[in-house]
Amino acid sequence: MSSQKKRTFQIEAFKHRVVVDPKYAEKTWKVLEHAIHEIYNHNASGLSFEELYRNAYNMVLHKFGEKLYSGLVTTMTSHLKEISQSIESAQGEIFLEELNRKWIDHNKALQMIRDILMYMDRTFIPSSHKTPVHELGLNLWRDVVIHSSKTQARLRDTLLELVLRERNGEVINRGLMRNIIKMLMDLGLSVYQEDFEKHFLSVSANFYCLESQKFIETCDCGDYLKKAERRLNEEIERVSHYLDPRSEIKITNVVEKEMIDSHMHTLVHMENSGLVNMLVDDKYEDLGRMYSLFRRVPTGLTVVKDVMTAFVRDTGKQLVMDPERLRDPVDFVQRLLDLKDKYDKIINMSFTNDKTFQNALNSSFEHFINLNARSPEFISLFVDDKLRRGLKGVGEEDVEIVLDKVMMLFRYLQEKDVFEKYYKQHLAKRLLSGKTISDDAERSLIVKLKTECGYQFTSKLEGMFTDMKTSYDTMQGFYASQSDVGDSPSLVVHVLTTGSWPTQPSPQCNLPSELLGVCEKFRAYYLGTHNGRRLSWQTNMGTADLKATFGKGQKHELNVSTYQMCVLMLFNNADRLTCKEIEQATGIPLLDLKRCLQSLACVKGKNVLRKEPMSKDIAEDDTFFFNDKFTSKFFKVKIGTVVAQRESEPENLETRQRVEEDRKPQIEAAIVRIMKSRRTLDHNNIVAEVTKQLQSRFLPNPVVIKKRIESLIEREFLERDRVDRKLYRYLA
Amino acid sequence: MRKEDTVKLISAEGFEFVVDKEAAMVSQTIHNMLTSPGSFAERQHGEVTFPEISTTILEKICQYFYWHLQFASSIDLNSENLAVVSGKETEFPIEPELTLELMMAANYLHT
Numbered sequence: 001m002s003s004q005k006k007r008t009f010q011i012e013a014f015k016h017r018v019v020v021d022p023k024y025a026e027k028t029w030k031v032l033e034h035a036i037h038e039i040y041n042h043n044a045s046g047l048s049f050e051e052l053y054r055n056a057y058n059m060v061l062h063k064f065g066e067k068l069y070s071g072l073v074t075t076m077t078s079h080l081k082e083i084s085q086s087i088e089s090a091q092g093e094i095f096l097e098e099l100n101r102k103w104i105d106h107n108k109a110l111q112m113i114r115d116i117l118m119y120m121d122r123t124f125i126p127s128s129h130k131t132p133v134h135e136l137g138l139n140l141w142r143d144v145v146i147h148s149s150k151t152q153a154r155l156r157d158t159l160l161e162l163v164l165r166e167r168n169g170e171v172i173n174r175g176l177m178r179n180i181i182k183m184l185m186d187l188g189l190s191v192y193q194e195d196f197e198k199h200f201l202s203v204s205a206n207f208y209c210l211e212s213q214k215f216i217e218t219c220d221c222g223d224y225l226k227k228a229e230r231r232l233n234e235e236i237e238r239v240s241h242y243l244d245p246r247s248e249i250k251i252t253n254v255v256e257k258e259m260i261d262s263h264m265h266t267l268v269h270m271e272n273s274g275l276v277n278m279l280v281d282d283k284y285e286d287l288g289r290m291y292s293l294f295r296r297v298p299t300g301l302t303v304v305k306d307v308m309t310a311f312v313r314d315t316g317k318q319l320v321m322d323p324e325r326l327r328d329p330v331d332f333v334q335r336l337l338d339l340k341d342k343y344d345k346i347i348n349m350s351f352t353n354d355k356t357f358q359n360a361l362n363s364s365f366e367h368f369i370n371l372n373a374r375s376p377e378f379i380s381l382f383v384d385d386k387l388r389r390g391l392k393g394v395g396e397e398d399v400e401i402v403l404d405k406v407m408m409l410f411r412y413l414q415e416k417d418v419f420e421k422y423y424k425q426h427l428a429k430r431l432l433s434g435k436t437i438s439d440d441a442e443r444s445l446i447v448k449l450k451t452e453c454g455y456q457f458t459s460k461l462e463g464m465f466t467d468m469k470t471s472y473d474t475m476q477g478f479y480a481s482q483s484d485v486g487d488s489p490s491l492v493v494h495v496l497t498t499g500s501w502p503t504q505p506s507p508q509c510n511l512p513s514e515l516l517g518v519c520e521k522f523r524a525y526y527l528g529t530h531n532g533r534r535l536s537w538q539t540n541m542g543t544a545d546l547k548a549t550f551g552k553g554q555k556h557e558l559n560v561s562t563y564q565m566c567v568l569m570l571f572n573n574a575d576r577l578t579c580k581e582i583e584q585a586t587g588i589p590l591l592d593l594k595r596c597l598q599s600l601a602c603v604k605g606k607n608v609l610r611k612e613p614m615s616k617d618i619a620e621d622d623t624f625f626f627n628d629k630f631t632s633k634f635f636k637v638k639i640g641t642v643v644a645q646r647e648s649e650p651e652n653l654e655t656r657q658r659v660e661e662d663r664k665p666q667i668e669a670a671i672v673r674i675m676k677s678r679r680t681l682d683h684n685n686i687v688a689e690v691t692k693q694l695q696s697r698f699l700p701n702p703v704v705i706k707k708r709i710e711s712l713i714e715r716e717f718l719e720r721d722r723v724d725r726k727l728y729r730y731l732a
Numbered sequence: 733m734r735k736e737d738t739v740k741l742i743s744a745e746g747f748e749f750v751v752d753k754e755a756a757m758v759s760q761t762i763h764n765m766l767t768s769p770g771s772f773a774e775r776q777h778g779e780v781t782f783p784e785i786s787t788t789i790l791e792k793i794c795q796y797f798y799w800h801l802q803f804a805s806s807i808d809l810n811s812e813n814l815a816v817v818s819g820k821e822t823e824f825p826i827e828p829e830l831t832l833e834l835m836m837a838a839n840y841l842h843t
Binding site for chain 1: 768
């Protein structure tokens with residue numbers, strides 16, 4: 001092209017000489033001007049494109065480009081003025097239609113004119129830096145028609161009025177709307193933004209401000225959210241139908257701000273229908289709606305999350321602090337699980353499993369579970385209950401689910417060592433009384449604990465299982481070696497490793513003489529096979545089966561504890577005994593004795609003893625008789641001890657103390673470990689490190705840590721720095 | 733060949749060349765003539781008169797249209813053919829005495 005242009009120079013010089021007519025330019029322009037008129041009047045059919053093109057071509061070629069261009073501007077302007085007037089005179093409804101029709105006309109005419117004057121577009125305009133014909137036409141249309149004093153405001157108002165009518169539910173001509181908006185966008189983004197979008201947004205803000213005010217006064221939270229969501233969708237749909245896609249984010253921002261952001265707190269806290277009510281009533285749909293709407297505004301989810309957290313903490317606190325609940329630990333834990341399930345479901349169904357919500361929920365649970373110091377005990381009791389009886393008839397997978405849930409609660413506990421303590425106790429009881437219903441479930445739970453807290457946590461629990469197994473083998477060996485067992489009662493001994501089991505030093509009770517023989521035999525057998533061991537009887541943990549004959553000759557087999565057995569055996573030789581006498585004869589600690597007498601004499605249907613006076617409580621000088629009139633439809637009668645399902649207050653204190661005692665060496669070990677690697681460290685850092693190390697088991701108290709440090713200094717593991725008294729040194 | 737698909741080009745001396753529209757539209761000017769909205773005379777009648785172009789030149793132009801149609805597009809599409817295209821047999825022959833006038837017409841027709 002450029003090479004051609006260079007040659008045009010030669011041609012031009014050549015042509016120039018040919019043209020002599022000074023009126024040439026004037027005449028040619030007249031022809032073109034006439035053509036433009038005709039085009040605007042829809043009369044172009046008679047015109048010859050070639051002729052017009054040739055005229056324009058020649059004008060440009062002969063240096064009349066300037067004249068051609070300015071002539072075009074004047075002619076087009078005058079035409080647009082006419083159009084503008086006819087649009088202005090259009091009344092009411094047809095205003096937009098007229099505008100649209102004229103716009104289409106103008107576009108068509110503009111294209112024709114551009115085609116005719118293409119040569120000017122191609123050569124003259126770039127070299128003289130003028131606006132190309134098409135753009136010129138649009139600019140003129142904008143300045144003359146759209147920005148004419150009467151039309152500009154009217155157009156804006158008409159458009160906004162139509163939007164308002166649509167918002168109020170009327171059907172409007174969306175196609176026309178789209179064309180007009182498209183026209184504004186064709187005229188340049190700034191025209192669209194200045195003449196329409198800006199006003200549109202501010203009017204919308206007003207509209208939604210008023211509407212939301214009205215809604216919030218009349219609707220409950222759920223309805224409001226429904227309405228807000230519908231409005232939002234309407235606006236998005238509106239944008240997709242006839243606005244610039246770039247407006248979507250702006251108008252949704254307006255709706256979000258007016259409908260949600262400014263009423264957020266009112267909505268969440270709305271009485272009888274706010275977030276709290278939705279949570280209580282499990283309104284998944286409403287909650288989901290709230291989530292998706294509030295997510296759109298910056299602090300929305302934080303507000304929802306905070307309210308939910310506060311509410312969960314509150315409910316949880318009420319639950320764990322409720323003295324009613326404390327009576328039934330199984331129910332207590334079940335309620336915790338239900339609560340967790342409920343919120344898990346809400347987060348899953350309504351909050352799209354949002355991680356931040358899950359974290360908030362977890363921290364709330366952690367917070368309130370640890371409010372009650374007995375939570376570890378109760379959780380262990382719950383497991384105990386499930387493993388004793390609750391899991392009958394349910395499939396293995398269900399067992400796993402229940403255990404998994406319990407583990408989840410366990411994870412929230414800060415005092416995991418307390419749980420361990422209780423769990424050990426409960427497990428020991430289950431194993432010794434043979435009440436475990438499923439070995440698999442027991443083992444699976446231990447595996448879970450192991451993955452959660454490490455080998456150290458469960459090694460003793462596993463030791464308990466091993467003891468059970470070896471005891472079984474030992475008993476077989478024992479009976480195989482005893483050729484003549486004779487009449488003596490059969491004995492089953494569980495040999496328990498000290499340390500693995502929660503044994504308490506209990507005073508030896510006096511076993512009935514019938515038993516002593518076989519016990520001695522076993523002791524001899526056991527010590528004969530295992531050198532250097534010591535056996536001591538834990539009579540407080542055993543059970544016994546007794547055959548008893550009652551007054552009318554009916555026989556029953558009584559399943560009782562070792563203590564109860566000792567008491568009942570006394571009645572073989574006596575008719576009446578006082579509590580005091582029994583205590584002296586058996587040597588059972590008074591507290592345990594009372595408990596076992598209570599279960600023998602005061603439980604209806606199992607009262608193999610009679611008591612005078614008849615009362616619930618046992619006093620020291622109460623008298624007991626063998627109850628000849630005892631009857632039962634069962635051959636086997638199981639007499640449970642009145643087991644304190646949950647620990648009594650003093651016992652609880654005792655356990656606490658033992659836990660505290662157990663913690664001491666752990667804290668000391670941690671301190672020594674840390675100091676060994678650091679050599680010197682200041683007080684605050686030690687406390688922080690120890691807390692961190694022990695976090696998985698319990699939260700050590702700083703005061704206790706300080707005491708341990710002092711004790712270690714006394715024992716010369718550590719010393720204080722001579723200059724800086726806050727600094728400790730490790731003494732190797 | 734249907735009438736709608738062709739266009740009649742008329743030279744200054746009145747000679748008529750009937751060519752495919754597709755070929756004629758190689759010229760941007762003719763393209764605009766035949767596609768511009770509204771109905772100009774050329775579009776209605778399917779003929780274009782060029783009072784400033786002689787028969788010899790117009791004939792050469794028509795030849796060029798077809799040459800362009802055949803080779804220009806293949807250059808765009810497939811660069812492997814470029815060597816063949818630039819070879820002797822595909823070169824578009826222009827007699828030196830026609831050069832000047834042909835250049836002027838090319839400028840006018842925007843080809």
